[in-house]
Amino acid sequence: MTLETRARLAGEAARRQLGAIVVPDPSEILLRARRGRRARLAFSAAATATAIALVALALTTREPRNVRVNVGGGGPSAKAGRVENRFVPPTRAEGNRIVMPVALPTGRRVELMYPPSLALAGLGFNPEAEASWNARSAPKPCCDRTILSSYVSVRDAYGNATPIKTYPGFDGQPVGLYNGAPRTTPKVNYLVYQFGPWLVEVVDYDHAQAFGDAMTDQERAIWARSLVGDVTPDGFLRLEVRSPLTRLRSTDDLIGAPRAGSPQVELFADRCSPGSPSAVASRSRFVQGNGEQGVAWCDRATRFRVSVSGPSQFVDIAEHGLAIRPATAGPAPRK
């Protein structure tokens, strides 16, 4: 049985269960909500008292000023570097906090501030973006694409693999079309660009499928020459799109390895629009489906949503000690 078949069967089985759900009277739900309010108020008072106690404890046990730690390139005033396939940004100390600049491929910059024990920069940073191109609507819509990045060379990522085809990039540099295997399923290909130390991969399917809209050869050639990149003086990837591509935007910028259980911070730019259910400024804890801990919040000043997950100690430190702010330094000049 294929995965698709199994998924559809599991979906049908779950849909059959819906009929067994007893729909209560709406007034019953609203009455229960009113009854619960009193209990929530009592709980809220207790939670406030606990929070005050925790803050007092944190103040009495805070880390000494100007503490120095070595976190593999992510420590105070550390230079840029690399961990696995991720970029370790340069950092500086500010009082007893580390300041880590973050520049998105769109050119937008923010700063993260955290206690040295969080060692965030040393986890490494890989941004993700997407761009639009309404090339056609039939047989399937095409060709918006997600743009992945990693801090490695083509050889690091693909070894001696030969590209399926090579297209000329914007500046004449070759842009290879590679099969994703063995790093991912053979069903996905990547248009692969090298901008300095940054590898940029545009996801493409190798045939039309349920979710997919494979690009034609001509469409791939246009993507290859319309995505332009370079590197900022402090080492971040900077991208631009040329016509017919439009609307380059950040999606999910990840600090840390994308592995279950490892410490991660996800940054979502402009994901905190007023009125959105996710636009909650207070820090709320969550548990992922695999039991992993997390905390997330929206930052009003930057309109970034910050989502932290990983070991509980890491999440605890981030919950109380991680902050984000607009960059205090101006945008770095283009190379």
Added chain:
Amino acid sequence: MDFEAFFLSQYRPVVGLAALLCGNRSIAEDLAQEAFVSAHRRWEQVSKYDDPPAWIRRVVANLAVSSVRRKVREVRALARLGQARGPSSREIGAEDEGYWRAVRALPRRQAQCVALRYLEDRSIGDIATILELAPSTVRVHLHHARSTLARRLGEIEE
């Protein structure tokens, strides 16, 4: 649409979505009820949205992966279990439950995308609207989810 009609038409699918994401019917009903209470409080605003059913799904999908709330609800739901209702008349098969258990072990965004895709047969565009993501991001979440599920379940991906 008035609130009562909205509630009656959306309650079952919203509970179903929450149940797949949190793995417990009673907790799912509690989460769904919280979402509807929230909708009722701001119904004047919610009813003017282009797609109120999408809004309530987004709320419940986020609630279902939220932990502190989930724990509180778990205790309350368990306390009610004995007095309220017995198990449902038709339980989901072991093989299908195994699939959904694997889905719940995915990162939360991937799990939400898969649940909306296969429980509700939603299009990429619908899922993107519900979760406030770009369609291409939904595709990537589904792609990663399918790769992981294929590996964990030993199925052939197609």
